Structures are given as C-alpha cells and as structure tokens.
Amino acid sequence: MRGHxxxxxxxxxxxxxxxxxxxxxxxxxxxxxxxLKWTLHQTQNVALYRSxxxxxxxxxxxxxxxxxxxKLPFTTKKELQAGYPFGLLAVPLRQIVxxxxxxxTTGKPTVVGYTRGDLExxxxxxxxxxxxxxxxxxxxxxxAVNYGLFTGGLGFHYGAEKVGMTVVPSATGNTQRQIEMxxxxxxxxxxxxxxxxxxxxxxxxxxGAELATLKTGIFGAExxxxxxxxxxxxxxxxxxxxxxxxxxxxxxxVAFECPERDGLHIWHDSYLVEIIDPATGEVLGPxxxxxxxxxxxxxxxxxxxxxxxxxxxxxxxxxxxxGRGRKIARITGRSDDMLVIRGIxxxxxxxxxxxxxLPEVGExxxxxIDRVKHLDEMTIEVExxxxxxSGELQDLARIQKHVAGALHNALGLRTTVKLVEPGSLPxxxxxxxxxxxxxxxL
Amino acid sequence: xxxxxxxxxxxxxxxxxxxxxxxxxxxLKEAGINIFAFSIAEADxxxxxxxxxxxxxxxHRRLTDLGFRVSFTDVIGVKMRDEPGGLSEIAGVLGxxxxxxxxxxxxxxxxxxxxxxxxxxxxxxIRKILGSGGELLKASTFH
Numbered sequence: 188m189r190g191h192x193x194x195x196x197x198x199x200x201x202x203x204x205x206x207x208x209x210x211x212x213x214x215x216x217x218x219x220x221x222x223l224k225w226t227l228h229q230t231q232n233v234a235l236y237r238s239x240x241x242x243x244x245x246x247x248x249x250x251x252x253x254x255x256x257x258k259l260p261f262t263t264k265k266e267l268q269a270g271y272p273f274g275l276l277a278v279p280l281r282q283i284v285x286x287x288x289x290x291x292t293t294g295k296p297t298v299v300g301y302t303r304g305d306l307e308x309x310x311x312x313x314x315x316x317x318x319x320x321x322x323x324x325x326x327x328x329x330x331a332v333n334y335g336l337f338t339g340g341l342g343f344h345y346g347a348e349k350v351g352m353t354v355v356p357s358a359t360g361n362t363q364r365q366i367e368m369x370x371x372x373x374x375x376x377x378x379x380x381x382x383x384x385x386x387x388x389x390x391x392x393x394x395g396a397e398l399a400t401l402k403t404g405i406f407g408a409e410x411x412x413x414x415x416x417x418x419x420x421x422x423x424x425x426x427x428x429x430x431x432x433x434x435x436x437x438x439x440x441v442a443f444e445c446p447e448r449d450g451l452h453i454w455h456d457s458y459l460v461e462i463i464d465p466a467t468g469e470v471l472g473p474x475x476x477x478x479x480x481x482x483x484x485x486x487x488x489x490x491x492x493x494x495x496x497x498x499x500x501x502x503x504x505x506x507x508x509x510g511r512g513r514k515i516a517r518i519t520g521r522s523d524d525m526l527v528i529r530g531i532x533x534x535x536x537x538x539x540x541x542x543x544x545l546p547e548v549g550e551x552x553x554x555x556i557d558r559v560k561h562l563d564e565m566t567i568e569v570e571x572x573x574x575x576x577s578g579e580l581q582d583l584a585r586i587q588k589h590v591a592g593a594l595h596n597a598l599g600l601r602t603t604v605k606l607v608e609p610g611s612l613p614x615x616x617x618x619x620x621x622x623x624x625x626x627x628x629l
Numbered sequence: 630x631x632x633x634x635x636x637x638x639x640x641x642x643x644x645x646x647x648x649x650x651x652x653x654x655x656x657l658k659e660a661g662i663n664i665f666a667f668s669i670a671e672a673d674x675x676x677x678x679x680x681x682x683x684x685x686x687x688x689h690r691r692l693t694d695l696g697f698r699v700s701f702t703d704v705i706g707v708k709m710r711d712e713p714g715g716l717s718e719i720a721g722v723l724g725x726x727x728x729x730x731x732x733x734x735x736x737x738x739x740x741x742x743x744x745x746x747x748x749x750x751x752x753x754x755i756r757k758i759l760g761s762g763g764e765l766l767k768a769s770t771f772h
Contacts, residue, residue: 576642583677608644
C-alpha cells in the first residue's frame with residue numbers, strides 16, 4: 188500500500204512529488220478507487236464501521252466506482268468521541284507508534300492513532316506543502332506551535348525535516364525568546380497560528396526587532412481573513428499561506444495554499460473529497476458551498492468513511508495555473524453555524540465576507556430572523572462606517588440598497604438591511620453570537 | 630463673493646430610536662454650542678439630524694469623539710418676507726433657473742423668518758436669489 192507516497196522524484200522546483208502532485212484525472216480516479224476499496228477493507232477491522240455498513244445495507248464489494256461512495260454512511264465526530272479511547276483503531280496497539288488527541292473542547296477528546304506508515308504518509312504531505320510554497324533545504328524553519336498532543340507541532344516538524352529544512356522546534360510561549368531565535372538563527376519561515384503571528388508582530392515592533400530574514404509565514408489551526416493576511420504580511424514582511432488540516436485526518440497538511448494563494452490544494456491521492464449540503468446530506472457540485480466531507484485513502488491506523496468535518500468550503504471550478512489538482516476554497520465557517528432561510532442555506536461568514544468588501548459599512552453585524560406570515564425574514568443590522576456618511580439622507584438610502592443588493596447577490600436572498608450608529612452593535616470576544624433566531628418563539 | 634453666503638450645516642447620522650436627539654443636543658449643550666436651527670429627516674429606521682450651530686467645527690469634533698458620524702453640508706439661508714407669496718417667490722426663482730431644492734427647513738430669526746435651503750447648485754442659487762432682489766444671510770451671521 189505505501190511506497191508510492193514516500194519516494195521523492197528527481198523533479199523541478201516547487202514540487203516534492205511531481206508525479207503525484209500533477210497526476211492526470213484518469214490516473215487519479217483509478218488510484219482513488221483502488222485506495223477507497225483498500226480503505227473500506229481496512230474499516231472492516233472496526234466494529235463501528237461493520238455495523239454502520241450493515242445498517243446502510245452496503246457491502247464493501249458494492250463500491251466499484253467513485254460515485255458509489257455516495258452510498259456509504261457518513262461518520263461524525265460524535266461517533267469518534269463515543270469510541271474513546273481506542274475504539275476506532277483498525278490495527279492492534281502494537282502497530283500504533285504514536286497517538287495524538289483533539290483538544291476535547293466539545294466533550295471527550297478524540298484519540299488519533301498512527302502507524303509507522305501513517306507517520307510516513309503525513310510527513311510526505313507536509314513536505315509537499317512546504318516545497319509547494321517555495322521552501323527547501325536552504326530554509327530555517329521555526330515551528331512555533333504546541334508540541335504535545337496537538338498535531339501541529341510534531342506534524343510540521345517531521346515534514347520539515349523530511350524536506351531537509353533546518354528546524355527550530357521553538358514551540359509556543361516566551362515571545363521575546365522566539366524573536367531572538369528568528370534573528371539569531373536567521374529564520375526564513377515560521378509556522379504558527381495567525382493570532383500568535385499577530386502577537387509576535389506586535390512584540391517585534393515594540394522592541395524594534397526587524398525580523399529581516401523572515402520571508403514565509405504558514406498560518407493555520409484558526410480561521411483567518413484576507414484582511415488579516417495583508418496585515419500579517421505587512422507587519423512581518425512575509426508571504427502568508429493558509430494551512431488546513433484536522434487531527435482526524437492526521438493533522439495539518441490536508442490542504443494548503445500554493446503561491447497563487449487562491450484556494451487550497453487538497454491532496455486527492457490521499458483524501459477523497461465531497462462537498463455536501465449539511466442539512467440534507469446531498470452531494471454538491473463544484474462552485475457550490477457546503478460542508479467538507481473527507482474519506483482518507485491511505486490512513487492505516489484510523490480509517491474513516493465520509494467523515495463530516497463541519498468545515499464549510501466548496502470545490503473551486505477553475506484549474507490552478509500551478510498544475511496541481513482541484514482546489515477547495517478557504518474555509519468560511521462551520522456547518523453548525525448554518526441557517527436555513529426560506530430553504531436557502533446561509534452562513535454568517537458569507538455575510539461577514541460581503542460586509543468586509545463594502546467600505547461604507549463596518550464589519551460588525553447582527554442578524555435577526557423572524558417568521559412573518561409563514562415566511563422567514565432576515566434583518567441585518569450593520570454599522571455606518573466613518574467613510575460612509577455624506578450627510579445626505581438619500582445617500583444613506585443608497586448605501587442601504589447597495590448593502591442589501593450585495594447580500595442578495597451573495598446569499599441569493601432578499602434581506603432587510605438596517606443602518607445603525609457606529610459602535611452600537613455588540614462586540615464579541617471568542618465565539619460570536621451574531622444570530623438571533625426568533626422563528627421558534629411564537 | 631457667493632462663498633460668504635454658504636453656511637456650514639452639520640449633519641449627524643442617527644438611528645431612529647428614543648434618546649438619540651437628546652444625546653446630540655446634550656453633547657452640544659455641554660460644549661456650550663448654540664443651535665440656531667435644526668431639522669430631522671427620517672427614513673427606514675434611521676435619520677439625519679441637521680443643525681445650524683455657532684461653532685460647527687467644535688460641534689463636529691465633539692460629536693465625532695462621542696462616536697457619531699458627522700459631516701458638513703453647504704446650505705444657504707434666505708430671509709423670507711413674512712407675508713403671502715414669500716415662499717412662492719424664492720421657489721419660483723430657483724425653479725426657473727432649473728436649480729433643485731433637495732430639502733428645506735425654516736426657523737424664526739431675530740428680525741425675519743429664515744428658510745434654510747439645500748440646493749444642488751449652491752453658487753448659482755446664491756447669484757439668482759441675490760439677482761432677483763432676495764436677501765440671504767451671510768455665514769458670519771451664524772459663525
């Protein structure tokens with residue numbers, strides 16, 4: 188099963204594994220089917236999947252094409268939690284060489300086991316990502332994330348070593364010392380969370396550290412916006428790349444931006460990707476936003492079937508000039524936040540995205556949903572921005588119309604837009620509660 | 630010379646809910662700023678408070694510091710003859726010159742009623758009104 192993932196080709200710049208990264212559509216499909224069948228076989232070592240398949244009336248032998256994957260049942264985070272600690276492992280513990288866990292913020296953590304082959308595959312994917320953004324054995328790489336059970340530390344560490352980079356396992360904390368390391372070791376690339384990068388920039392600015400050698404920033408584990416990207420790039424002097432992953436799929440490295448920085452390449456030889464309507468489970472086509480569902484194709488210790496990531500994205504329609512496979516859009520939210528308004532799926536992040544593009548209003552908002560005469564009505568309050576006010580009432584009405592029009596375009600839904608005074612909407616620290624759904628209260 | 634008749638009105642964005650005018654007026658009172666005239670224009674859930682004050686720059690700064698969205702708007706003040714036909718005359722002069730009145734409000738000045746006008750071509754309007762024998766207030770009357 189392994190082998191093909193682990194060898195580095197003699198290749199051009201910016202590719203770690205040219206053959207796999209630029210595989211033809213026909214070859215990829217054949218490979219995915221072969222690996223899907225292998226994965227199905229592997230899941231039969233796990234009681235949960237045996238009973239799930241039985242319940243769905245599907246036998247592993249029924250899956251002959253990629254389209255057949257839609258017959259397979261979804262796996263949810265709840266099911267993984269219920270299997271705590273080792274109920275989801277498909278191999279005996281003696282073949283498990285490492286475990287990581289998820290943070291467990293929503294109940295019991297999920298334990299993820301890795302065979303030696305899994306660690307090899309994971310490092311391979313990280314190596315592809317790092318080389319894709321232009322890094323090589325010439326680079327000094329500071330890995331400023333947690334090195335414990337969190338997958339970000341060790342995952343990137345081994346991938347970067349595989350590339351031959353000089354790895355500085357700085358982990359987290361002591362920002363002053365982190366800055367010294369960057370300057371003293373001539374660090375060229377850093378991996379951390381976007382919020383920590385922001386903190387690092389602030390401390391560096393306050394101490395006058397120039398971080399002159401730093402050129403690449405890899406940011407992940409938290410959602411971050413395009414405006415944060417330009418701020419981080421300006422303040423740290425880096426080109427910033429988005430990194431996506433989840434512990435259930437090894438950890439970071441599942442999908443990554445290439446230098447185009449327009450969507451993330453997801454490694455189709457290792458992950459079978461579907462986008463579904465989170466409400467109905469129906470599979471959606473390219474360009475349609477929904478929940479990312481992944482069936483890993485090379486995971487040995489903990490295979491998964493159609494795992495519902497809860498992350499909202501879409502398959503992008505255009506090919507990437509870099510020559511790698513189909514991209515997914517940057518993650519724009521969680522399916523748990525999704526609203527269904529008059530039958531249309533709406534994500535608060537879509538609203539945020541629209542407002543960010545309109546200078547005449549601020550980016551804070553509140554959404555109220557009411558049922559008026561059996562119809563859902565959505566009212567969005569937005570703040571006037573400093574730039575937006577000319578003093579004329581008709582200009583305000585124009586702004587209101589413009590915002591409603593932009594929202595209509597993005598959501599496919601008519602909304603009522605209310606302009607409110609700057610600073611009057613609630614600010615949230617941590618998880619925002621911007622949605623007030625009053626449809627239930629009769 | 631037309632410029633001396635252009636009066637700086639402050640326009641304040643306000644939500645249409647109780648207490649907002651009180652907040653504006655209170656802020657100006659605390660700063661010792663006198664309001665000569667004001668009006669409120671209302672649309673769907675929000676409005677614009679328009680005011681002529683003695684120290685518009687101070688008022689602008691004060692209200693902006695409090696988080697209000699404030700801007701200056703050029704208006705003119707026409708002294709009205711307090712007798713039938715006063716408004717008709719002014720409106721006729723502007724209408725003939727194809728100058729549009731965007732909005733207007735009136736207040737009672739020391740010696741005459743004053744009509745505050747927001748027009749689309751302010752300098753033309755000043756010339757036409759003066760040319761037809763009308764009387765305009767100089768900006769220096771206010772500030």
